[in-house]
Structures are given as C-alpha cells and as structure tokens.
Amino acid sequence: MPDEKMMMEAPSPDPADLDSIALSQALRDVEAANARVIDLTHRLLQSEQQRRALADELERLRLRVAGGPAAAAARSLRRVLGTAKRAARKVLLVREK
Numbered sequence: 040m041p042d043e044k045m046m047m048e049a050p051s052p053d054p055a056d057l058d059s060i061a062l063s064q065a066l067r068d069v070e071a072a073n074a075r076v077i078d079l080t081h082r083l084l085q086s087e088q089q090r091r092a093l094a095d096e097l098e099r100l101r102l103r104v105a106g107g108p109a110a111a112a113a114r115s116l117r118r119v120l121g122t123a124k125r126a127a128r129k130v131l132l133v134r135e136k
C-alpha cells in the first residue's frame with residue numbers, strides 16, 4: 040500500500056500549471072480546427088470550380104445540339120408529322136361524312 044500513501048501525500052498540482060496545460064491543449068485544438076476549415080474550404084472551392092466547368096460544358100453541348108444537324112432533322116420531322124396528322128384528320132373527316 041505504499042502507492043496509496045504516496046498518492047495521498049503527492050502535492051496537488053499548481054493551478055497555474057493546470058491552466059498552462061489546458062491552454063496548450065486548447066491552442067492545439069484550435070490549430071487542428073483551423074486546418075480542417077482550411078482543407079474543407081479548399082475542397083469546396085475545387086468542387087465549385089468543377090461544377091462551373093461542367094455547367095459550362097453542358098451549356099455548350101446544349102447549344103451544339105440545338106443548332107446542329109440533329110436539331111434541324113428533328114424540326115423537319117415535326118413539320119412532316121404535323122402535315123401527316125393534318126392530312127389524316129382530313130381523311131377521317133371525309134370518311135365520317
């Protein structure tokens with residue numbers, strides 16, 4: 040039981056020492072938190088740049104498709120189908136009479 044006796048007789052730590060230890064730990068915690076914030080901010084900015092680049096690419100592709108041969112073919116097809124629909128309606132109307 041000498042350990043118990045030593046523990047009972049051990050001097051209590053100086054409050055100034057405890058404050059110093061607590062302050063050191065708090066400073067390390069703040070440094071770690073700041074490093075994390077900086078890392079997250081950097082990753083957020085990279086993600087935003089990538090999002091903008093993808094949005095720009097998507098807009099370029101939309102414009103290319105809208106103005107390209109496929110768009111012209113689709114417009115022509117819609118006109119032909121519209122004409123065919125009108126002709127079919129006329130035929131049906133004539134049959135009903």
